Amino acid sequence: MINRKAGETPSEPPVDLPLARINVDERGVMRVIYNGRDFPPSTPDASWNRALFGDLLDAISDHRTHTVRVEVHEFDGSVFTDILHAVRREQAIADVQSLSTTRRARHGPTPQLIEVTGSGFIPGEDVTVAMSLSSAQRSAGGSARAVIDVSQLVDHRLEILLIGRVSGVIVTKTFPS
Structure with a gap:
């Protein structure tokens, strides 16, 4: 002030x-x-x-x-x-040049993709995609606590959740391992 x-x-x-x-x-x-x-x-x-x-x-x-x-x-x-924020012209040119270099450097294996669909969402709504590592019980006070084993982060968990940010709709899909 x-x-x-x-x-x-x-x-x-x-x-x-x-x-x-x-x-x-x-x-x-x-x-x-x-x-x-x-x-x-x-x-x-x-x-x-x-x-x-x-x-x-x-x-x-x-x-x-x-x-x-x-x-x-x-x-x-x-x-x-x-x-x-506006981007300075010099910075924008540098970003475009570094992007083309990055594209050339990415010659890794082709990713394997799966499609997850669900319904009940509001048209145009943002939907969060999440992978379920585990589940937790709520306490008597209504809170929940999860302790995650770091090795689970590299495991291929195949329960996917679609969560509607506005509607609150949650769609769960489980895929066989």
Whole structure:
């Protein structure tokens, strides 16, 4: 906080960050207000949704060339705030060059993939994917404690959980070893 006498003018102007306010409804559709004005998607018939969140952030910050304050207001009342910092041009060029070097260096074995599906989630909802190492009992006070053997982290546990961040839906799939 700056302590100034009445009538004193600041020596430097205050920082003025553009504000992007994103209101998310229960279906995951987002209404975006950028500096007090609607910010529609580039496609006229489309709407912003959770799946396009990265594209939205790129569009708002003009591909990270402008610093922007972002407020996400979820339909359940929770609010998330962050500042997207602009990337300096030299840093962006260096990142692109190091990315191509990294791609050439990755010639490892092809990963074996499995698909896990579930239903009951809210459209556009963020879903956490988790691997179950073990289960624990709750205490009389309602808390739980898990002690994990580090060797379990390299074991191929094949119980996968899909957890809806908004709906609270949990889907469990067990795969044979």
